[in-house]
Amino acid sequence: xxxxxxxxxxxxxxxxxxxxxxxxxxxxxxxxxxxxxxxxxxxxxxxxxxxxxxxxxxxxxxxxxxxxxxxxxxxxxxxxxxxxxxxxxxxxxxxxxxxxxxxxxxxxxxxxxxx
Amino acid sequence: xxxxxxxxxxxxxxxxxxxxxxxxxxxxxxxxxxxxxxxxxxxxxxxxxxxxxxxxxxxxxxxxxxxxxxxxxxxxxxxxxxxxxxxxxxxxxxxxxxxxxxxxxxxxxxx
Numbered sequence: 368x369x370x371x372x373x374x375x376x377x378x379x380x381x382x383x384x385x386x387x388x389x390x391x392x393x394x395x396x397x398x399x400x401x402x403x404x405x406x407x408x409x410x411x412x413x414x415x416x417x418x419x420x421x422x423x424x425x426x427x428x429x430x431x432x433x434x435x436x437x438x439x440x441x442x443x444x445x446x447x448x449x450x451x452x453x454x455x456x457x458x459x460x461x462x463x464x465x466x467x468x469x470x471x472x473x474x475x476x477x478x479x480x481x482x
Numbered sequence: 483x484x485x486x487x488x489x490x491x492x493x494x495x496x497x498x499x500x501x502x503x504x505x506x507x508x509x510x511x512x513x514x515x516x517x518x519x520x521x522x523x524x525x526x527x528x529x530x531x532x533x534x535x536x537x538x539x540x541x542x543x544x545x546x547x548x549x550x551x552x553x554x555x556x557x558x559x560x561x562x563x564x565x566x567x568x569x570x571x572x573x574x575x576x577x578x579x580x581x582x583x584x585x586x587x588x589x590x591x592x593x
Contacts, residue, residue, distance in 0.1 A: 398579055407491070409570065409585035410525070417579060425580070457524055461579070468513050468574040468581070470527035 370394065371474035373458050378479045380452075388443045388477045390458035399441040400459040400471065403427060410457065416441055417463060445479065452481045484509050486573050488584030496592050501558040503587035505571035512574045514547055514554045515581065520567040528556075528569075561591050 371392045380386045392399065401413040412425030416435040430449025435441055441460075445452045455478050459471040487506045495501055505514065513532045517525040529538055531547035531554060538545045544557045554573075558565055568588045572581040 407585070409488075410572075410583045412580060412583075415580060423580075459525075463579065468515070468530065468579060470515065470530060471517075471525075471581070473524040473526070476524050 371458060371460055371472055373456075373474035373477050375477060376475065378477055380479065380481050382481055383447045385447060386445050386452075386479065388445065388456055388458075388479070390441045390443065390474060391439055392441075392458075392460045392472075392474075393439060394460055394472060395438070396460035396472070397438070397463040398461045398469075399435070400461075401425075401431070401433065401441065401443045402457040402459065404455040404457060404476075413443065452479060454479060484575055484582050486571060486582045486584040488571055488587055490587055491585065492588045492590070494590045494592070495561050497563060498560050501561050501565070501589055503556050503569050503571075503589075505554045505573070505584050507552045507573050507582070509552070509575055511551050512576065514551075514574075515572045516545060516554075516556055517570045517572065518567050519570065519586070523567075525570060558589075561589070563591050563593050565589060566591050 374389045398417050400415040402410040411427050413431050414433040416422035419438050422435050432444045457476045458474045461471045462469045485508050515530045516528040519525045529545050535549045536547040542559045546555045568586040570586045571584040
């Protein structure tokens with residue numbers, strides 16, 4: 368059964384702690400993305416990766432870090448430097464074929480609450 | 483910076499009425515994608531438009547891409563309660579695979 372998994376679904380952390388969100392895909396996609404969604408704000412891109420061992424900052428990368436050591440995995444760390452980390456975090460992946468865009472497949476998301 | 487504006491932000495309709503959401507970009511887009519997110523869920527891809535003036539239909543949904551490739555619309559005919567959710571447009575502007583997302587239109591349907 369192919370798809371994207373994110374864990375956990377709900378996560379609670381104390382202020383000042385780093386937390387890592389998991390994202391795994393078995394779709395054999397080269398590109399992976401992390402988005403943050405706040406009420407009424409749509410999707411904002413945090414980081415994206417088009418190939419293993421390479422990633423680029425999105426529009427709101429400050430306070431976040433990522434790694435892409437394996438094609439299947441793209442974990443996101445929310446650091447204590449992120450001012451307002453409470454949000455819904457979505458991971459996505461897509462094929463890469465030449466210069467064309469491809470549909471993005473999303474995971475179920477992780478709701479992070481920082482107390 | 484590059485932006486995709488989406489209107490309206492919210493729409494409340496009676497079941498059976500039609501619904502339209504519009505996206506407008508400040509720059510020419512290479513393509514536009516539409517996604518639907520059900521309440522509590524994640525975005526799901528609906529369609530991609532690439533050609534100038536392109537029109538595509540999926541049952542009661544009609545998608546259009548403007549001639550100048552700067553605007554797009556999604557029209558739903560005779561809404562049903564299953565259409566409830568937030569509809570997002572997302573445009574591509576180059577080959578870096580980074581989409582620019584609209585803020586979405588939330589659709590509520592009264593049975």
